[in-house]
Amino acid sequence: MTDRSLAVIVLAAGQGTRMKSRTPKVLHHVGGRPLLGHVLDTAGALDPQRLLVVVRHERDLVAQAVTDAAPAAIVVDQDEIPGTGRAVQVALAALPGFDGDVLVLSGDVPLLEADTLTSLIASHRDTGAAVTLLSAVLEDASGYGRVVRDAEGGVTRIVEQKDASPEEAALTEINAGVYVFQAGPLRTHLDLVGTANAQGERYLTDVVALLRDARHRVAAAAAPSADAALGVNDRVQLSAAAATLNARTVRRWQLEGVTVLDPATTWIDVTATLAPDVTVLPNTHILRATAIAEGATVGPDTSLVDCEVGEGATVTRTDATLAVIGAGASVGPFAYLRPGTDLGAKGKIGTFVETKNAVIGANSKVPHLSYVGDAEVGTGANIGAGTIVANYDGVDKHRTQVGDAVRTGAHNVFVAPVRIGDGAYTGAGTVVRKDVPPGALAVVTGSQRNVEGWVIAHRPGTAAAEAAEKAAHGSQEEDG
Numbered sequence: 001m002t003d004r005s006l007a008v009i010v011l012a013a014g015q016g017t018r019m020k021s022r023t024p025k026v027l028h029h030v031g032g033r034p035l036l037g038h039v040l041d042t043a044g045a046l047d048p049q050r051l052l053v054v055v056r057h058e059r060d061l062v063a064q065a066v067t068d069a070a071p072a073a074i075v076v077d078q079d080e081i082p083g084t085g086r087a088v089q090v091a092l093a094a095l096p097g098f099d100g101d102v103l104v105l106s107g108d109v110p111l112l113e114a115d116t117l118t119s120l121i122a123s124h125r126d127t128g129a130a131v132t133l134l135s136a137v138l139e140d141a142s143g144y145g146r147v148v149r150d151a152e153g154g155v156t157r158i159v160e161q162k163d164a165s166p167e168e169a170a171l172t173e174i175n176a177g178v179y180v181f182q183a184g185p186l187r188t189h190l191d192l193v194g195t196a197n198a199q200g201e202r203y204l205t206d207v208v209a210l211l212r213d214a215r216h217r218v219a220a221a222a223a224p225s226a227d228a229a230l231g232v233n234d235r236v237q238l239s240a241a242a243a244t245l246n247a248r249t250v251r252r253w254q255l256e257g258v259t260v261l262d263p264a265t266t267w268i269d270v271t272a273t274l275a276p277d278v279t280v281l282p283n284t285h286i287l288r289a290t291a292i293a294e295g296a297t298v299g300p301d302t303s304l305v306d307c308e309v310g311e312g313a314t315v316t317r318t319d320a321t322l323a324v325i326g327a328g329a330s331v332g333p334f335a336y337l338r339p340g341t342d343l344g345a346k347g348k349i350g351t352f353v354e355t356k357n358a359v360i361g362a363n364s365k366v367p368h369l370s371y372v373g374d375a376e377v378g379t380g381a382n383i384g385a386g387t388i389v390a391n392y393d394g395v396d397k398h399r400t401q402v403g404d405a406v407r408t409g410a411h412n413v414f415v416a417p418v419r420i421g422d423g424a425y426t427g428a429g430t431v432v433r434k435d436v437p438p439g440a441l442a443v444v445t446g447s448q449r450n451v452e453g454w455v456i457a458h459r460p461g462t463a464a465a466e467a468a469e470k471a472a473h474g475s476q477e478e479d480g
Contacts, residue, residue, distance in 0.1 A: 005100030006048040006121065007183070009091040012036050012066070012107035013056035013078040018234040024058045025232070026107035027065055030242040031249060032269025032288050035232055036062070038110035038245075040070040045114035046121075048103070052094055054078050054087040083201030085193045092187055099183050101125070104204065106177040110241055111228040111248075117178070123221045124180040130216035131186070131208060133158070134178035136226035143233065144174035145205055147220060155218045157209035162198040175205065176229035185216055245270070261299075275311075293327070302332070310345065323355075326362065344379065358389075361404070373397075374416065378404035384428070386411040403438065 016025020026036035033041070036053075043051055051070060055062045056078040063075045076091045088104055095102075101121065105112070116134070124132035133155070135147050145160045146168050158175045159168050189210040193202050212218045223229035232238050249270055250263045257276030260266050265283045268274070272290045281299030286292065290304045293311040298304065301317045309315060310327035320337035326345035331337065335349050340357030343349055347360050350367040358372045361379035366372055370383055374391040377383065381402055390413055391397050400414045403422035413431045420426070421438030429444070436442040455468045 003047055004049050006046065006103060007050040007052065007095055007098055007100060008043045008046065008048045008103045008105065009088055010036070010039055010043060010051070010053045010073075010105045010107050011084055011087050012062055013054050013087050015057040016108070016233065019238075020235075024062055026062060027058075028232070028238055030110055030232075030238065031245040032271040033069075033110075034065055035110045035241075036065055036107040037069040038270075039105055039107050039112070040066065040073065042112055042114050042117065043103075043105060044070055046103070046117060049100070050074065050095060050098070052076050052091045053107070054091050056087075081202060082199075083195070084204035085190055085202035085206060088186070088204050089190045089202075092183070092190070095183070102181045102183050102186055104177075104179045104181065106231050108231040108233070109177065109229065110232065111230070111244055112178065113228060116223060116228065120178065120221050121180055124219065127219050128217060129180075129219040130182050130211045132180045132219040132221055133208065134176040134223050134229055135173050135220045136176050136223045136229045137173050138226055139172065141172050141174045144230075145177075146171040147173040147175055149173075154212075155208065155220045156212055158205035160197065160199070160203065160205065176223060177231060178229065179204070181207075185211060185214075189214070266299075307337075338373075375400040375402065375414075377402040378406065378422065380404055381406040382408070384408045384410040384412055384426075387414070388412070389414045389416060391416045 012026045014025065019025045019028065027034045051073045053066045053073050054076045059077065066073050066075055074094055076094050078087050078090055101124065103117065103121065120132060120134055143161055145158050146164055147155060148157050148159055148168060150156050186207065189207050192210055193206045195202055197203060208218055227244050232241050246267050247263065249268050250260050250266055253268060253274050254260055258274045259279045261280065262282035266280050267285045269287045271288055272286045274292045275294040277295050278292050279297040283301045284299035285303040287305045290307045292298060292309040295312040296309045298309065298315045302315055303319050305321040307320050308324045310325055310329060312327055313325050313329045315325060316332035318332040318335045318337065322339035323337040323341040325331055325343050326347060328346040329343050330348045334352050336354040337349065338356035341355040342359045344360060344362035344364065346363050348365040348367060349355060352369050353366050354371045356373040358375045360366060360377045361381065363379055364377050364381040366383040367385065369385050370387040372389050374397050375389050381404065387408060389400050391400065398416035400416045401419045403420055403424065405423050406420050408426040409428035409430060411429050412426055415431065415433045418432055418435060420432065420436045423439045424436045425441045426432060426436065427441065427443035430442055431444050432442055456465050459465050
């Protein structure tokens, strides 16, 4: 049920200069979603009364990402006054009359889980603190704000890295940038925050010291895992977060009955779904909205993006995007399935085959060395090796239709638009330029002419000529 006394504010206004990217930091992806998308999913799991996201840098891009991930969220624009304190202040202005608890999250902390936040909120409410912050202990706390405590262990303030004294910089307990505030004290003390710091910004962290000075209770709760509480500030941390999230995702699917032979080389986006008894072989990427049904085997060396893999199918050494692979079908090795490929049940797309915008019926086979694009193949058909569907005339693309139970010869070219009727055959080397009636044999032939003695006469001294002479000599001895 909705927690009527909880509002969540997500801070997503910063540029993230350490990423050295044109893309806003919170829109960099891990596990199939932007960093911000993970945070919004976690916030949504708390079912707060209000969810607000503060934006500024690349405002429209970030706002669209918010709408995509959490349509009910309220987008709040930060003004020219910099700092996290100002960001929270403008968000509170969008919550007139709200007097519950305010959870503040950063849009760059993708590994934080709802259970951790639920525990943090519960601890905050049990102690009656004006603010409870999430902390973590790191061996190397460089780059993070430090939690400063008094002799009794109480939190006195948070100091940012650039403002820390040598003694403070030596502290290992860091501020994870996650806070639960009582809304009333937060509103009052945000107005007192100044900009006398190295960055010239209005820090939200300064509210902690102000609350302490005003004799409000200030508390801190340690995160169960330091890695889960850390934000992403550069590409190194981005890859580390991706690896941690992927390990978590792989483990989750293993516990759900999926065999992952080599977790270290398997990448599964959080948006993908796998059924029990799926087998994933090494060096396989299962990305975005890919769904794999029970008993299917995927890999090794396979990448699936937004694909559907049917029950009991096998996909080996394949690159596929926006493709549907039917139950019991076989794909690969070394197949390339482009968007719009739809392979029917027990069908086959084999070695070195490329398909695009192609519907291949149940029990039909494209075994090897072929290109099938903008085509429909019926059921039970067999496309011979080396077949090319010539779908492009230099201006427009056209479709080819191949009927049921068709058998085509090796090294065919189908010049679209063309239709090959049910049960038809085509001869090896045929270029099909016009429709083939059902049950017909289409052949394009020229008389074969053998020029006797050509190699010996025109390629004297070559290995071929010597072999020919030897064969001719042997034939003469047999005739004698």
